[in-house]
Amino acid sequence: MTVLPPSQKALVPFVSVGNMMRFIHHVGIERMLIDLADYIEADFRRWPQFDKTPRVASHSEIGVIELMPTSDGVSYGFKYVNGHPGNTKSGLQTVTAFGLLANVETGYPVLLTEMTVLTAMRTAAMSALAAKYLAPKGAHTMAMIGNGAQSEFQSLAMKAVVGLKSVRLYDIDRAASEKAAKNLRGHGLNVTICDSAEDSMEGAQIITTCTADKQYATILSDNMVGPGVHINAIGGDCPGKTELAPAILHRSDIFVEYPEQTRIEGEIQQLGPDHPVTELWQVIEGTAPGRRHADQITLFDSVGFAIEDFSALRYVRDHVRETGCFEDVDLLADPDDPRDLFGMLQRAAP
């Protein structure tokens, strides 16, 4: 075999799940959640620079596979992500993802990375960033309803970015709450397992809902939500999947990532197409008001948007090299003469 090793041009840094976890520990979980929130904040500030399209979804009866591309004109990123609620029955993840960042000038990929773990991190960072702008000042307690794979990330991001002190966990499956409580031990949060959603909201200024059923559910009913809270609604994120009673939406000021997508996928799919919402980037940029008074209910109707993945990809690209938590993969063909792809193939003959 006379195959020469691939040239540098052929190589793309690849971050496996194992390396992503090493990278996160290298940086520190809370430090990275803060950094990711900063990267997302910076990208939301320059929102108009981005190509924005609703995700490209391929639906089947039991799930969805989506591609989420975006570009700022310098870099291009996309994420592949599936959503299959039935997967857990066979020991598989509901959501898995990977992503890629490329150079717009050449079209060459510059980073390929797992994004299952990274998406959990960026989703939590996004929630915390929204809460930084929308939650009541001095918010210290969060009700965390739905204690699946996102719940610990949400809790730590709220601690790191907003200064959360206490989390009150509730899940219809108590084992999930126990898992979350165990995982959060030693991270500096007061953690309480609660017997009902109502109970979890006692004394909470932030209410996070993050349940997984693909159906119109009512995790929060109208009478459960008092004035002055910030609701961080994560789980209503595809058509037919919502968590909040419509009456709550009517009492709230609603903030969204990208209205064109949120009206299809978010809680506001339950409202008319003209129901007023505020784009979060405008709050961050300073051109739209966030929280205006103490009694106001603010609702971040989060569905996850491509720009957040782009921010996370940028962060990994900027910082993974110095940690060594990656490997180079031979993803790109790089013949000596670009027109001589066949010659390269031929020279690789045994």
Next chain:
Amino acid sequence: MTVLPPSQKALVPFVSVGNMMRFIHHVGIERMLIDLADYIEADFRRWPQFDKTPRVASHSEIGVIELMPTSDGVSYGFKYVNGHPGNTKSGLQTVTAFGLLANVETGYPVLLTEMTVLTAMRTAAMSALAAKYLAPKGAHTMAMIGNGAQSEFQSLAMKAVVGLKSVRLYDIDRAASEKAAKNLRGHGLNVTICDSAEDSMEGAQIITTCTADKQYATILSDNMVGPGVHINAIGGDCPGKTELAPAILHRSDIFVEYPEQTRIEGEIQQLGPDHPVTELWQVIEGTAPGRRHADQITLFDSVGFAIEDFSALRYVRDHVRETGCFEDVDLLADPDDPRDLFGMLQRAAP
């Protein structure tokens, strides 16, 4: 029947450029071109089963990055591909690509592979498949105009699938023709380098145009094309990029992959939106006529469609395992308890 250990869930077979080249040599170039044509033919026969959408393109001033997804309801595939004609100036490829095949039932990827080399193979297989249905019976000589990275693949696919005996090469850059002639040596074709496009067409029953300039070009003018030939037009494949004089189109019966995409990207962007074309899959399926008489000019206005990549991905998935030309990469997070992503991360702490 092999029972996979649980950790297998985290792993996805990855075919690097190096492994793709080993795989091709393991199968044999011509054998694989025939096999790919068979896979594409089988998928074209069941065309209505596929989700079809035009590619999702992100254009910049100097190039384009595209995602090309499709699904047959059982598998889902997509290709990432860029097109940057200026890249060759800095020693980079105009086109690089990679792709992924996933299981629709779970959303889990089952194959990640380079597709720069694989696309060259499938594009040539597609051309040869079209020629099998459209070229005059007994076609033995091809004019190959544009001797870049595709030209040798085109020549060998026409030999393997259609029985081509002779190739007449022409390129405005003679060094490109010399490169192609050198590469084709020993592959059982009579190869002639020609001084002009006209010269290359002498005695040819098949004319393949495959040039790279992103502009309205006239590689073939009307008076150059006599009756009875099959034109395989590869290079006219994006808005503003065509190779044939409109008069040739008016004299030809035009066959396309997916009209919605070809009317934007192919030679027929020069024609009215209602100009009649035949979808090649219907010819293959037997519900539309292909070549009807010896004097007819048939034109395959090829732009490349996602289903062809899907066929190629299927082929690699079906055959790469037995050759060992892959490595497993840790692309998917696989916690013991799917809800316990955070626990998995925590247990990975140093």
